[in-house]
Amino acid sequence: MRPSPGGPEAPCHRVNFGELKNHGGLAPAMSQLIEEDLAAAAAPSPQTPTPSSPSRAAAPATNTIATAHAILLVKDLKKTFDPDVRAVDGISFDVKRGEVFGFLGPNGAGKSTTIKIVTTLISKSAGTVSVDGLDLDSKPAKIREIIGYAAQDVGVDDDLTGRENLRLQCRFYHIPRSESDSRVDLIIQTVGLDDAADRRSGTYSGGMRRRLDLAMALISKPKLLFLDEPTTGLDPQNRIAVWNYIKSLNEQGMTIFLTTQYMEEADRLCDRLCIIDHGKIVAQGTPASLKSEIGADVIQIALKEDRARNVRDISREALHRLPGVQEVQNYDAGVAVYAKNGPSLVPQIVRMLDDVGVQIAQLTLSAPSLDDVFLKHTGHQMRTEEVKPQGRTLWTRRRRPMP
Numbered sequence: 280m281r282p283s284p285g286g287p288e289a290p291c292h293r294v295n296f297g298e299l300k301n302h303g304g305l306a307p308a309m310s311q312l313i314e315e316d317l318a319a320a321a322a323p324s325p326q327t328p329t330p331s332s333p334s335r336a337a338a339p340a341t342n343t344i345a346t347a348h349a350i351l352l353v354k355d356l357k358k359t360f361d362p363d364v365r366a367v368d369g370i371s372f373d374v375k376r377g378e379v380f381g382f383l384g385p386n387g388a389g390k391s392t393t394i395k396i397v398t399t400l401i402s403k404s405a406g407t408v409s410v411d412g413l414d415l416d417s418k419p420a421k422i423r424e425i426i427g428y429a430a431q432d433v434g435v436d437d438d439l440t441g442r443e444n445l446r447l448q449c450r451f452y453h454i455p456r457s458e459s460d461s462r463v464d465l466i467i468q469t470v471g472l473d474d475a476a477d478r479r480s481g482t483y484s485g486g487m488r489r490r491l492d493l494a495m496a497l498i499s500k501p502k503l504l505f506l507d508e509p510t511t512g513l514d515p516q517n518r519i520a521v522w523n524y525i526k527s528l529n530e531q532g533m534t535i536f537l538t539t540q541y542m543e544e545a546d547r548l549c550d551r552l553c554i555i556d557h558g559k560i561v562a563q564g565t566p567a568s569l570k571s572e573i574g575a576d577v578i579q580i581a582l583k584e585d586r587a588r589n590v591r592d593i594s595r596e597a598l599h600r601l602p603g604v605q606e607v608q609n610y611d612a613g614v615a616v617y618a619k620n621g622p623s624l625v626p627q628i629v630r631m632l633d634d635v636g637v638q639i640a641q642l643t644l645s646a647p648s649l650d651d652v653f654l655k656h657t658g659h660q661m662r663t664e665e666v667k668p669q670g671r672t673l674w675t676r677r678r679r680p681m682p
Contacts, residue, residue: 349373350503350534351380351397356406358392366392368558369406374503374536379529381549382538383649385661389558390538394505397536398428411502427501431508433492437481441472441491444480448498466494504528506537510544522548540661542649554653561656566649573647573655575605576621578628582613583638590637597635601627611659613640615651 351374358367367389374380382390395401397408399419408415410422436444442463449459467476470490475483480491506525510518525548529535539545545552546566553563562569582590594614595607603624606617618624621644632639645651653661 348376350376350411351536352407352409353393353397354407356393356396356408357404358389358396358401359404365558367396367403370553370555370558370560372553372560372563374534375551376534377529377532378550379525379535379537379548381545381552382536382555383540383542383545383549383552383653384538384555385540388555390555391507393555394428394507394536394538398426398505399423400428425502427504429504429506429509431511433488434495435480435483435488435492437479439480440477441480441483441494442467442476444491445494445498448495452499454498462498466498470494501533503534503536506535508538508540510539510541518544542653542661546649554649554656556653556657562652569649569652570647573617573651575617575619575647577645577647577651577654578616578618578621578625579610579641579643579645579654580613580616580628580632580639581641583640585637588636593635594632594637597631597637598628601631608655609658610654615654617655 353373354371356367356370357365359365370389370393382388382393384390392401396403397410397415399415399422403415411425413421413425415422436447439447445463445466446459449463454462467473472487472490472494475487480488483491509525510521522544525535525537537544537548549566551563551565552569553560554569555561562572564572580594582594584590591609591614595609598604598607598614598616601624603620604616604618608615608617616624616628625642625644629639629642650660
């Protein structure tokens with residue numbers, strides 16, 4: 280039997296997202312489910328009093344969630360794997376109550392490692408972590424009671440029916456049978472699995488399995504929900520559906536910490552974000568503030584290589600001489616030019632590079648984006664890697680039905 284949430288191996292809330300039919304937000308039944316948990320999600324942990332400041336003390340009661348102190352505090356966090364691989368290299372950040380906070384970075388940047396540390400799945404090498412006033416070192420079981428963690432893979436038992444999966448989740452959280460049956464029925468209706476609830480989930484389509492996994496998460500609502508690459512491997516339609524669902528959860532008071540390698544996802548969902556690369560946070564702020572820090576149009580120039588000359592150095596030196604150019608930076612494909620009036624400079628850039636004998640492979644002009652923020656702070660572009668969803672495992676024998 281899996282240990283209870285209050286025990287030494289208390290489970291995180293499990294949720295993975297996929298195909299959702301109600302793209303416009305939560306259905307009424309779903310809203311009914313989460314309303315009863317909002318008060319607990321908004322309230323600070325009983326172990327730690329809420330710190331206050333003069334400005335926050337005067338805030339209206341309706342803004343309690345938005346103005347409360349940070350629910351997650353991380354300071355100087357480090358994780359080193361043998362022999363000497365530093366996956367997380369001294370990062371510090373905080374997540375405020377009621378916001379969607381993001382970690383944006385490529386695969387291998389340290390995003391998942393950070394989340395696994397904070398959710399107590401792996402140990403840290405150094406640093407401090409506090410979740411809702413609970414210290415990671417001394418109260419990991421208490422932390423597991425109030426957080427949810429969503430990995431990329433669907434956490435559904437294929438040998439059980441949809442209803443049995445949900446009943447099992449209720450047992451993990453000691454929800455009384457008198458309450459669990461009605462709650463399971465309501466959730467099944469909410470996610471549109473009425474006709475398939477008593478079929479083995481191994482017979483479900485990919486979208487149905489995702490919806491069942493979502494239903495399992497609705498059994499018990501966490502204060503802080505961690506989503507690790509929630510849309511990797513999804514088609515565009517399902518990706519937008521997940522975005523809408525995340526927004527709906529956040530609008531009703533839930534604090535969400537997501538990791539992503541998609542610039543558009545971070546820009547559309549996150550109130551604040553950190554850009555992470557090679558285990559270090561290279562920039563943090565709101566998407567708008569990060570883009571405004573660039574303060575110029577961005578002209579990316581991919582260059583044709585010349586074995587006899589260093590075309591990046593030649594281009595950078597030549598372009599610095601053009602009036603209006605603020606900065607020229609190398610990146611993996613060529614050089615990036617930052618200038619106030621980019622469109623008027625493009626013809627001059629082309630002529631200048633032609634004069635010094637450098638051939639252009641591609642030139643793009645854009646207003647600042649998170650791609651440009653990442654490029655400016657790291658010196659290289661971020662490449663996304665699609666991961667195919669994990670396939671189903673066919674059962675070999677039927678388990679005894681749950682009572």
